[in-house]
Amino acid sequence: MSPFLRHTLTVYTKELRETLRDRRTLVSMFVIPTVAIPLLMLGFTVVTVKLVTQAKSETSSVMILGAAQSPAVKAALAANPKLRIVPTDPGYRTAISGKSLRAAVELADDFDQALTESRRSDVRIYHYDGDLKSGIAASELDRFFRDYREKAVQATLSARGLPAALARPYDIARQNVAPPEKVGGAMFGGIIPYIIVLLCFTGAMYPAMDLTAGEKERGTLETLLASPVPRSAIVYGKFFVVLTSALSTVILAGLSTLVSLPLSGWLIGGMVKGAAATAGAGAAATGVMPQINPLGFLVSLGMVVPVAILFAAVLLAVSVFARTYKEAQSYAGPMIMVVIMPTVAAMLPGVELNLGLSLIPILNVSLVSKELVSGTFNPVHLAVIFGSSCVYAAAALAFATQLFKRESVLFRT
Amino acid sequence: MISVHSLTKVFQDRKRGPIRAVDAVSFTCQPGRIYGLLGANGAGKTTVMRLLATLLRPTAGSATVAGYSVTDSPDAVRAHVGFLAASTALYARLTARETLAYFGTLQGMDAGAIAARTDTLARELGMTDFLDRRVGTFSTGMKQKISIARTLIHDPSVIILDEPTLGLDVMAARAILRFVRDCRDRGKTVIYSTHVMPEVERLCDRVGIIHGGRLLAEGTLAELRDRTGKADLEDAFVSVIGAEEEEAA
Numbered sequence: 001m002s003p004f005l006r007h008t009l010t011v012y013t014k015e016l017r018e019t020l021r022d023r024r025t026l027v028s029m030f031v032i033p034t035v036a037i038p039l040l041m042l043g044f045t046v047v048t049v050k051l052v053t054q055a056k057s058e059t060s061s062v063m064i065l066g067a068a069q070s071p072a073v074k075a076a077l078a079a080n081p082k083l084r085i086v087p088t089d090p091g092y093r094t095a096i097s098g099k100s101l102r103a104a105v106e107l108a109d110d111f112d113q114a115l116t117e118s119r120r121s122d123v124r125i126y127h128y129d130g131d132l133k134s135g136i137a138a139s140e141l142d143r144f145f146r147d148y149r150e151k152a153v154q155a156t157l158s159a160r161g162l163p164a165a166l167a168r169p170y171d172i173a174r175q176n177v178a179p180p181e182k183v184g185g186a187m188f189g190g191i192i193p194y195i196i197v198l199l200c201f202t203g204a205m206y207p208a209m210d211l212t213a214g215e216k217e218r219g220t221l222e223t224l225l226a227s228p229v230p231r232s233a234i235v236y237g238k239f240f241v242v243l244t245s246a247l248s249t250v251i252l253a254g255l256s257t258l259v260s261l262p263l264s265g266w267l268i269g270g271m272v273k274g275a276a277a278t279a280g281a282g283a284a285a286t287g288v289m290p291q292i293n294p295l296g297f298l299v300s301l302g303m304v305v306p307v308a309i310l311f312a313a314v315l316l317a318v319s320v321f322a323r324t325y326k327e328a329q330s331y332a333g334p335m336i337m338v339v340i341m342p343t344v345a346a347m348l349p350g351v352e353l354n355l356g357l358s359l360i361p362i363l364n365v366s367l368v369s370k371e372l373v374s375g376t377f378n379p380v381h382l383a384v385i386f387g388s389s390c391v392y393a394a395a396a397l398a399f400a401t402q403l404f405k406r407e408s409v410l411f412r413t
Numbered sequence: 414m415i416s417v418h419s420l421t422k423v424f425q426d427r428k429r430g431p432i433r434a435v436d437a438v439s440f441t442c443q444p445g446r447i448y449g450l451l452g453a454n455g456a457g458k459t460t461v462m463r464l465l466a467t468l469l470r471p472t473a474g475s476a477t478v479a480g481y482s483v484t485d486s487p488d489a490v491r492a493h494v495g496f497l498a499a500s501t502a503l504y505a506r507l508t509a510r511e512t513l514a515y516f517g518t519l520q521g522m523d524a525g526a527i528a529a530r531t532d533t534l535a536r537e538l539g540m541t542d543f544l545d546r547r548v549g550t551f552s553t554g555m556k557q558k559i560s561i562a563r564t565l566i567h568d569p570s571v572i573i574l575d576e577p578t579l580g581l582d583v584m585a586a587r588a589i590l591r592f593v594r595d596c597r598d599r600g601k602t603v604i605y606s607t608h609v610m611p612e613v614e615r616l617c618d619r620v621g622i623i624h625g626g627r628l629l630a631e632g633t634l635a636e637l638r639d640r641t642g643k644a645d646l647e648d649a650f651v652s653v654i655g656a657e658e659e660e661a662a
Contacts (some may be wrong), residue, residue, distance in 0.1 A: 228519070
C-alpha cells in the first residue's frame with residue numbers, strides 16, 4: 001500500500017472509531033433513518049387513514065332549513081343511516097363554523113309538491129370548506145339529493161310511459177390502467193427523494209462539523225497537522241468518514257422505506273376494507289394498491305452517491321472554514337433549506353425531467369428518483385445526472401482540499 | 414539541532430494591515446541543550462514554534478530543524494520533530510493507548526514499535542494505570558502526560574514544547590520538567606517556550622527573550638544577568654523588555 005493510502009486509511013479508521021463513539025452522530029446516522037422513517041411512513045399514514053375512516057363511519061349531524069310542507073323529503077333524509085337530523089335553528093351558520101354542526105341543507109317549503117309538479121326547486125347545502133367532517137356530510141347530502149332527483153325523474157318517466165334511458169342515456173365509469181408501481185410512483189415519487197436527500201445531508205452534517213471545526217475548537221487539529229502526513233491525506237480520511245456516515249444513513253433509510261412502504265400499504269388496505277365492511281358499502285377498496293419499483297428505488301439510491309459526495313465535500317469545506325463547532329452549525333443549518341428547496345420543487349405537479357433540469361444538482365436526482373420508483377429508466381438522463389453530479393462532487397472535494405492547505409483558514413482567529 | 418536565520422512571518426489582517434508576528438529572528442539550539450524562548454503573551458513565541466514545526470510557512474528567512482529546511486522539506490522536518498502546541502487537547506473519545514497508536518501510525522511506525530514505545534513512555538511518565546481509559550475522563554495533568562507521550566511517540570531528535578506546564582498543578586508540572594531534563598540528558602535538542610521565570614532558571618541552558626516578534630536578547634542565564642546587571646532573571650527580563658519599550662516610546 002502506498003504511504004498516501006496508508007495515511008488516508010489511518011485517519012479514516014481513527015475518525016470512524018471516534019465518530020461511532022459520538023452519540024449525536026449515532027442518532028442522525030442510525031436512529032433517525034430506522035425509527036423516524038417507519039414512524040413517518042407507518043404512523044402518519046395509519047393515523048390519517050384511521051381518522052378519515054372514523055370520520056366517514058360516524059353519522060353526520062345535519063340540519064334541514066325550510067321544507068315546512070314537505071314531509072316526504074324530510075322522512076327520506078331521516079331514514080338515511082349516515083345522517084342524523086338535528087332540530088332547525090337560525091344559528092346554523094355559527095354552528096357549522098364552530099364545528100358543532102357538520103352541514104345544513106336549505107329547501108323550499110313546498111319542495112315535495114314542486115317535485116311532483118315537475119317544477120324547478122333548488123337545493124342549497126351549507127358547509128365548512130376545508131373541514132374533513134363537514135366535507136363528508138356535504139358529500140353525503142349531495143349524493144342523497146342526486147339519488148332523490150334520479151328517482152323522481154324515473155317515477156315521472158314511468159308514469160308517462162317513457163323509457164328510463166330518456167333521462168339517463170349512458171353511465172360514466174373510470175378505470176385505472178396504470179400499473180400499481182406507476183400509481184405508487186405518482187403518489188410517493190416526490191416524497192421518497194425528499195426524505196433520502198434530506199437524510200443524506202443530515203447524515204453528513206454532524207461528522208463533517210465534528211471532524212473539522214470541532215477538532216479546531218478542541219485544539220487537536222494543530223497536533224494532527226504537525227504529523228508528517230500530507231494535508232490531502234488528512235482531508236480524504238475525514239471526507240470518507242463523512243461520506244460513510246451520509247451513505248449509511250441513506251442505505252438504512254432506503255431499507256426501512258422498502259420495508260415500511262409495503263407494510264403501510266397493506267395496513268391501509270386492511271383498514272379501508274375493514275371500514276368499508278362495517279359501513280356496509282362494499283366498493284370502497286376496489287382501487288389499485290400502490291407499489292414502487294424496487295429496482296428503480298435501488299438505482300435511485302445509487303444516484304444519491306454523487307450527491308452524498310457533494311454534500312460531504314461542501315460540508316467539510318464550510319466546517320473547516322468555521323472556527324468553532326457552533327459557527328459551523330450556523331453555516332450548515334441554513335444550508336438545509338438550500339437542500340430542501342430543489343426536492344420540494346421536484347414534488348410540484350407537472351415538473352418533469354428534461355435535459356436542462358438534469359444539470360441542476362439535487363433537483364436532477366429528485367426528479368429522476370421520481371421516474372425511477374415508477375419504473376421509468378431513461379439511460380440518457382441517468383448518464384447526464386450521474387456524470388454532472390460527479391463533476392460537482394469532484395469540484396467540491398477539490399475546493400475542500402485546497403481550503404485545508406491554507407494557513408489563513410486553518411489558523412483563522 | 415535547530416538553526417534559525419532571520420526568520421520572519423507577516424500576517425495580513427484586514428483591519429490592521431500587515432502584522433510582523435516574527436521579525437528577523439535568528440538563534441541556534443544544540444543537541445543535548447534546552448533553549449528557552451521567553452516572552453509575554455503575544456510576543457511571537459507560538460508563531461516561532463509553529464514555523465519550526467512547519468505548520469506555518471515563513472514569509473522570509475530560513476530555518477533548519479534536524480538538518481532539514483522548514484521550507485524545502487516540511488515532511489522530513491515533521492518526521493524528526495515532536496511538537497507540543499500550547500493548550501493542545503486530545504481526542505476525548507479515544508483511549509490513551511489508541512491516541513498514542515494513532516500518532517505512531519501517522520509517523521510511519523509499525524504496531525510492534527508503537528507497543529514497545531508506549532510501554533516505555535507509560536513507565537517514564539507514570540501513566541500505566543490509565544492507558545486503556547478514554548481520555549475525556551482524565552485530569553489536566555494526566556492529559557498533559559498523554560500529550561507529551563504523543564509528542565515523543567516516534568522518539569524525535571528535536572522536541573518543541575510550547576508552554577507545556579500551563580494550567581498544571583505543582584506536582585504535575587514538576588513531573589513534566591523532570592521528563593524534559595531527561596530528554597536533554599539523552600541528547601535531544603529541546604526548545605521550550607514559557608513565561609514562567611523559575612522554570613527557565615531550573616531548565617534552560619540558553620535563553621532568548623522575544624518581544625513584539627523580535628529576539629531582543631540571547632545567551633546563557635549568566636550572560637543575560639551580566640548584560641543587564643540584574644541578579645534576578647525576572648528583573649533581567651523586564652530590563653530587556655523595558656529598554657525596548659522606552660526606545661519605542
